[in-house]
Amino acid sequence: GAQRIEALVVQHGAATLTRYLEELLSYTERRTRAAFAEFPDGTFGAEMFMDGDGVTDEPVKLAAIVTVDKGRVSVDLTGCDEQRKSPTNATSSQTYSGVVYVLKCLIDPDIPVNDGFYRLIDIRSRPGSVVHAQHPAAVAAGWEIAMQLCDLLFRALAPALPDRVVAGTKGCVCNIAFGGMNPASGEYFTYYETIAGGYGATLTTDGMDAVQAHFQNTENAPVEETEANYPVRILRYELIENSEGGGRHRGGLGVRRDYTFPGHAPSFSILSDKARFAPWGLFGGEAARPAKYILNPETEQSRELPSKITFQLAPGDVVSVQTPGGGGTRSALERPAEDVARDVALGKISAERARAVYGVVVDAATQTLDAAATAAERARRA
Template identity: 30%
Template sequence: MSAIDPVTLEILWTRLVSAVDEAAATFVRTSFSTLVREANDYAVVLTDRKGRNVAQSSQSIPSFISTMPVTIRHFIETFGTQNMREGDAFITNDPWIGTGHLNDASLAIPIFRDGIVIGFAGVVSHLPDVGGRLRNAANRELFEEGLQIPPMRILDGGKPQELLIQIIRANVRVPDETMGDIWAQIACCTTLADRLNVLIDETGIDFDGFADEVITRTGKAMQEAIAAVPDGTYRYVIENDGPAEMPGGIIRIACSVTVAGDRIAVDYTGSSDQVSLAINTVANYTFAYSAYALKALFAPWIPNNEGSFAAIAVTAPEGSILNPTKPAPCGARGMIGHLLPPAIFGALAPVLPDRVQASPGSPSNNVQLASLRGNVRYAINAFIGAGQGAGLMQDGTSAISFPSNLSNTPIEVLESQAPIEVKHRRIRRGSGGRGARNGGDGISFAFEMYGESPAIASFMVNRVRRPAGGLAGGEPGAAARFEINGKPTEPSGQYVLRQGDTVLIETAGGGGFGKPNG
């Protein structure tokens, strides 16, 4: 295919992204869980026949941008495109070939034209439940964390695989919600496949040639942006809450970023070893959040596709917390993985001071509750934002989930789905770190249980022992707090809450940037 002129390429690209966004809207409309409708914990991706990312939904979780194509390439390797047929749908939640924990289901369908696979429609989403112990950092084995689904067909030529469906339903607390979201994923992918074929019908586009063109152009733009930064190796270390039994209860993330011409490499040698708690971060997830940070720093204006990440290499020692060996527990991997962007920002601050920001207070704060409400079983999962780190030109934003792009679950939704009364949820004023630019404030969130049935409760609250650090002389944000019935409590673990029990979560503030004035 000859090179596409820039105007035509932009028109086709815009239409393609619109098709992916339409598929994402289908997913949101047909899903059952608040994780999709309220928290936006999903992403939709279109790949070419090789599994290269061509386009993604505008509303996406950054980590899923890079992981879904990896999963599709595993489907291709496992099943072979020559053995695929129309109506097939493939699913897995294997952390090492997916998103890094069992809670996310990665599902894809092959897109056919004239009987030949021309691409794949994929969607990854956090399921309402996967069984096992509720997700928290205290889980010590992958086997505790829920049902494992290896790469499998869930539709075979359009026929549902009833045995797999029965196994899923038998192993989760809310089977209707969980399978409802999986069927919504299939509807999403089917919509995207239809829209791609309509686009080809109307424009005559050679999809293979278009994919090559947009990926090549994007890759060149990213390489040019990298080449504008002085060559060198830049280092930074972040310390974060870790297992209480570790010396000081601290996890170390050692980040080394090397710029060499138009290539960039991130290495995490010197980081903590993997641990027997569920904060390990598998290699796919480590690459995803590292690549996201570099894309945001170097070329945020270019399309998100395979070309955005071709010049990036990410390594971490095998057996480390950022490249654990299977079957390490990893359900709460965001508590560490979400710290990779600020580690990279810290490393590159000397050469990109106007683009970086201080550390956020928001790595994966979360509450989960499961029990009975009357005769109906519920399982809710609510994310809680915190303070964003400040940058050279702006204060940090308050009450957001950076870098994960998750939304705070509305109070009305929480109270309608579980027997809790929210006492307050408000900005934790003054919790952001002081600086020439102040860090964003965290959230203060309190609720009381009133259900007659005791509830299993699981929490992920980060930065209790190590607050978010500042940059360029900025001060750290306030540390997080976690209390049950007015008593400070270790947030990593699973608890039983009874009628009248109260919970207080105060998320951390973001770090300040620059020395405070006065």
């Protein structure tokens, strides 16, 4: 790269190259300003809460006020909580990344990303807060906060840009790690992955099932590869039935992944969120199923775990990580009955939920739609 820049200087001269580079930035600024000018001017705000921070059970407050003014956007995050004595803090750069990601999502994707784009965005945060942590704060969960800020800003801007935003997404990175001594080799090992969840619906589309949200571009870790390289067994890896937020357009489904460790008992860490505060719906849509983190599920020893914990397993323990779904948009009673019946046939929702949430009657045995009973059910609830 440096050599090619030097070649351009030799070929065209430094002054000419500088002029062209400045024009590239100015071009981006002009297009970004025009895109932001399409936003209605005004001030829009929202707040939300994260689960306990990993040291205390006190929820973490995030608050955003977005001001749009003649092609500029300002985001005020000074209402966010003080930084915590835990890893649930974000650096100012992590916060910045989350904010500019959202604003880029709301404009023409062909607009370049360079300083011409960033010039029109102002971000205010308070040093010493959870979105602008100061040394020596721990920031291992900083991306959890940045991820939540993305959802928060979409929520804040929903009244202004209803056709461009998404309902609440899985909204957490869902960091999972475990480690110990491999009983086969006698060597120490450690393993880390993140788990997908449901995406929020828009006013025109369903949310996607089992995806990483927003800027989290991590990939799926296949069961076969994981078990071949680490002393772990994945007992279940599946979509969670009925985890979507209901709506005319439903949210995506969350994911369940269960771990056990034959012949040994490693340390296990969860650094995640959304167990106490579910991904929300928008415009009359319903919230999704929240996350669940369970030790020894479906047994007499079953107990729910917090979303941020490190603990020592006992031999034979099973850890179930169940990520949240995505929120829905508009009333679930508006969803086409055929779409609901298809979701039942695919095992995404149960026949009972189809009737209770969507007002759609599907025969559980044959998985066929009863159009007459559906019309009567929806008329009764109109």
